[in-house]
Structure formats: structure tokens, C-alpha cells
Amino acid sequence: MNTGVGGMPLSVAAREAFLAEPHIASLAVEAGAGRAPMTVPVWYDYSPGGEIRFLTDGDSLKAKLIAKAGRFAVLVQRASPTYRYVSVEGPVIRSGPTTLEDLTRISGRYLPPDAVDGYVAGSDLNVLVTFRMRPERWLSADLGSLG
16 A cells, blocks of 8 residues: 555655665654654665565664564655655564674665774674564655755
8 A cells, every 4th residue: 555645655666766775764663552652763774575674782672662563664754855755564574683694784775885894893793683574554755846
């Protein structure tokens, strides 16, 4: 399902291509009764038609809430004209220890090439967990030029 809130909904190909770009995602997960969802920024990886992957400290509140809820949502957006966003929600299909490949791939989307090796070497793979989510529900829109 691709429903836009204002503006024009993106085509399947356009929303998947936009999500595949290296935006900082806002991740949201249920935080419990009487609380708003926990929302935090994350680096992630996505290829069209695939799953969303992100990693975090396995002892973090975020990891604990996702493990309990069994699902999460991410929102990526572009604030410059044309304003565009894609939001996806779905179940965790797998979680487990972060591999060197996961860490290198995700950090390589966000860091300059000459900084990736140092970042990876300074990370403790023993505490990181990678979550994988299959997008189930989509919201997207291109609101056109704001200028």
C-alpha cells in the first residue's frame, strides 16, 4: 500500500529508490502503555525489494523495545525542494550479532571512504546486534517544490 499524505504518492520504484539513498532514518518503536513511541535516528541499509537493516548496541533501550515489539518503523525524508518522504513499517524478520560485513556496509553509506576502516576498527562487534525488517506498509509523498 502506498498512501501519500498531501502531495503525490511515489511509485513503487521511486519510493524504493529513495529509501535506498543514504538518508538518516528516524526509527520508531512501541515504548509501552502510556508512552509515545521511542523515536531515534539511525544509519541503515536498504536495497530495492529487500529488507531494511540497521545495527545498534544489543543492550540499548532501542534493541530491547524492538525485541519486545517484534516490529518497528522508519521514516526518511528530504527537506530541500522537492520535499519528499518515505515511511515503512514491518516485522523484524531476523536479528543477530552484527557481522564485519554489516558494519562495513552500513558505515560505508554514511562515512567518507577513508574514514570507514578506522570507524570499523574502533567498533566493538561483540556488543552490536543487527535487526532486519521486511517493509510491509508504506507511506510516501513528493510535495513538489516548496520554493
